[in-house]
Amino acid sequence: MKPGFKKLLPLLVLLVVALALPLAMLSNQYNLILLTTVILYATLASAWNIIGGMGGQFDLAAGAYLGLGAFTSGTLLIRWNITPWIGMIAGGLIAAAFALLVGYPLFRFKVREVWYALSSAALVLVLRVAFMMWEEVGGPTERYIPFHDWSLYHLRFRSYIPYYYLILIILVITLWLNHRIRNRKLGYYLLALGDNEEAAEILGVDARGSKLKALMIYAFIAGVLGGVYACLYGFIHPNFFSATISLEVAILGIVGGVGITYGPLLAALILVSGRELLRANVGGQLESLYLVIYAIVLIVIALFRPQGIGSLLQKAWEKLTTKAAEE
Amino acid sequence: METVVQNMINGIMMGCIYGLIALGLSMIFGVMNIVNFAHGDFVMLSMYFTFWVSSLMSVDTVATIAFTLPLLFIFGILTYYLIIHKTLRQKYITQIAVTVGLMTLLRALAQLIWKARPRALPDSIVRGTIVLGQYTVMLSRLSSALVSIAAILLVSLFMAKTWPGRAIRATSDDLDAASLMGVNYKWTFALAFGLGSALTAIAGAMLMTFQQVDPTMGLRFGLLSFCILALAGLGSTVGLLISGIIVGIAESLAMGLWDPRARSLVIYVIFVLVLWLRPRGLFGRK
């Protein structure tokens, strides 16, 4: 076997497992939902990694881009029967457009990073209110997407499984994007900006342009996911603009490992499963308990292992692949 | 027209309180370039503390400041040493992460402990209204505004005349120079954090004279303070007060003339406009 293939082998095994898992859970609806949720967050967090981990911006607007994607795709479907396959892309583009709008003034050279973080946090809040007030498209009641037993056109299925595979595909694409960005010009530029913005600029790195590229890629992915999200849930509602989801995604990104490709995936596997387990056992009364735990995990990681837990995985991975290559 | 003026009057009074809250945030940001994302939740916390102290000890709302002020001061200092201090040497995103974590923690804890049920206190000594022609002014709001202005002026004096205050200003201006002149930056940072947090105690107590508290308020006060901070810029205490008043008026007018739900929309628009057109702020020096 070629050495390159050997390195990829464990990854392929993982992929096969990921592909087979839902089939092993056909009878357990709960596990399927859990799996789909985990993979949804893993994808969001991996996309977040592009602007957060590599771009160094603490984005708190995942919910904003998700919601925009959901509303775009959902509204197109509900009103004009346009397939979500197009709707998703439209959703992604609208989300990216918003991202451009917010990021353009804030990524100017020498504007402090904290302003983007604050703006993004506020964006979610504001979009929620705006869509609540916007009766034609949003409003306080759920807008339902017509139900279909199995429709590829409407992206509506009775089971969670097709959604799982769709999101899995998006996850793989997102991870591939992560990998590609980080090993090429944009990744180097973002890394340099993070290390020393002034030095990077005088070496020809356009700070604003680079950060905007990263932001828009992330927002696009989140928007596309939003389109899937709407079909998954079967309705759209301004609560999709959720500050909580935004926080969770950012936490997964940070805990996973700032800049490490598979970190957020690992973090999602652990934290999101943990959250669902907690919810199942403790119930609605103590909903906020998981947030308390998330917050504590975030603070602990930031204080004691700011590189995130993903780096542990990376070291283990390297040991594994070099051993395999040696054999 | 009457509604406009009435809203403006209310807005000015609320704006003074908001200015005080923003001052706390500004002190921390100016000194160590950290925006305490949890600042709004500190206000929420002060309001809950006020509720507790007042209920448990049967003390008037306003008088609780005597207890909550030192409490929040210590809380701020503890926050600095336990959470912030270690991150100063890390990447900026990590510094943001800890205060975001703190914000999430406080908000989630508040929701766990106090559930969604708002708490309110019985009327304090500052009750009643003054009537000026067609306009009413609630005494509770008026006194809150006056107390806030007084507090802001006191802080201004403190920064100008006392050694700790000047140390804080010096550290904000130039960390290295201040260190060279014998200012212990760690201690100054802690002091700034403690002081900035203590100010929320004053605001919190005054707010409780006419408002109720619930766990989600942190978000609202957070957004308000960030907006005022951006609008004012760094370096001018009076500028913060003025910015607070501007934002207070804008919020009040939006709620009164457009839609009560629009309050956060208007604040956000101001926020974004300022960052877009004048990132230094109206009164900023840097």
Added chain:
Amino acid sequence: MQDQPLLAVQHLTKSFGSLIAVNDVSFMIHRGEVLGLIGPNGAGKTTLFNSVTGLYKPDEGEVRFKDHDITGIEPYRICKLGMSRTFQVSRAFPTMTVAEAVRVGAYNRHEEKEVEEQVHKMLAFFQLEKFAGQKCEDLGLALLRRVEIARAVATEPELLLLDESAAGLNATELGELMDMLKRLRTDRNITLCIVEHVMKMVMGICDRIVVLDYGELIAEGNPEEISSNERVIEAYLGKRALQ
């Protein structure tokens, strides 16, 4: 043959509040020369550099590079036009390796396919091949300086500004630096402008020298003229010179 100056600074003024750091300074840099910018501490040399390279926006005056008006434009655009610089206090990329740092610079003029080659060329030119995989934050001063210059040169500048690259170097390291700079000029056709306190370097490689004191240009000429210029001597004797 172009007799248009590569860089022309006209009436540049920059103040910070009430402190005028650079006051009505005008000078030119011609293609192919090595210009020295000297002056006592606090004379405004770094402020001048920063104003020319886009890190500060001048209050008054104009900076023209290759006949483009670059006054106050973003630093990355100035780099794209062909000017790069190093910093007095090292602005290394702490988490990146030497090769990675140089690569960032290389992307300025090279596409993905050719970037590796450019990195190799630079590492070879600056004799940094041995250190390619080391993290910048682990390097000693002299090496760090070299990396800073290497990454700036990787951007393929026509004009390179160096801010006190010789500070803190011992005699051997200084000699190596001076050789390197000479080679930059002969092998790579780079025009240099150096801010320096180390007189040995200034007198050793500069064709022309410009002297700043209290933000003002007080003298201009070749090394012999400058070393015997009374105003220059007075400016230095009145303060504690570094070397």
